[in-house]
Amino acid sequence: KQSNIDALTGLYNRRYFLTFLEQQQSLGQNTQMCLAIIDIDHFKTVNDTYGHDIGDEVLVQVGHIIQKNIREEDLLVRWGGEEFVLSLSWPYAGKSTSLEELQGRFEQVRQAIAATPIVVGKQKLHLTVSIGVGKRLNAALLKDCWQDILEGADKALYRAKAQGRDSVVLVDHIG
Template sequence: MTREDAALLSRVESLLADPAHARHPLRQALEALYHHHLEEKARLERLVSISDGYQRLAVENQQSARQGYDKIRRRQEKLSRISDGYQQLMREHNLALARDSTHDSLTGLPNRRMVDEHLKQEAQRATRHAAPYTLAILDIDHFKRINDRHGHEIGDRVLVAIARVMQGELREYDLCARWGGEEFLLLLAETRLEEARTILTRLLRRLAAVSIEVGDATLSITASAGLSEHRAGEDPLDDTLQRADRALLQAKRSGRNRCCITPTRG
């Protein structure tokens, strides 16, 4: 209500309350109009109150709906983060499984399974392009003696040290794998027998320079190797590798810490 409206009502109330106007012909009409105004004012106030209550309820419902939406959104975001984390974990787990299936857990080198695949590919490439390659079997000298004297933990350290040296010495396109126990297989791609012998001789010298600290003592390492160049049409495992294995036996019988070869022919 404005100030003017309030002043007008106050004047009307004064006129109705003044006995001097009790018999005025317009008093009855003015009083009826006054009471009608009061009723309309009360009705309007009730409507305003109802409207205000409805608006408050609407605002509360809106806030409640927003809070509910925000709660659901936060829950969905949490579930999305959990799902993303789980999927990432599964991807990492699958990658780890894939790596474990093709790599040795101790040295990190490829294992027999991976070697088999590479040998098949290399044999096919050699057949198509007449590209030479040489296989080498490398065996740690007196490895059983190392395990018996110093324990398997030191033996594992020796294997890891040898793996690191070979990975550092060989070319990027060569394959070095743990073949089993203290044996390692080397696939020297695009390499003839004499070049392979030079590579292995250098590698054996490098291995002989490795030393493992065992308490107050220093453990030296040597290895023997047998090499065989792949011949056209032969099976890499049944033929080429078997000849390399015989050359390894010859190296051990000849005093160890050396590499021997099998002839390209014969």
């Protein structure tokens, strides 16, 4: 279990993520998934201003806020640095989740972080995140193309940063 958990945040790590993808492949064709990259805005400034211990606690608390604002069947992974990967899944129920519904789910996470002060010792930090959302696809296909999906999410993340941060951008909305 320890090899699948990020020691700092207690969240799953990349190693577990790859195992998770293999499990999704075995579930068959009845689940749709979406991967997103969540990046804490101006995190380097937090470390430079308050020190790495405070920065570490920020990572822990942001992870907890995200975890509280997703469903049990969703997966949050500490990807590295100040980045998290969030996998949302939902069963096919005769219709696909719309882009607006999808954006709304990620927007809820973004708003929760922006609305929740991070208190560490005497410091009270107000942070935001930028979220880049990759294409939706059948969960059974994700194992073979997850890197491409995350690459698209990363491009969407850079668009969110370029547009002023503190936003959600879906790869489907960039040209």
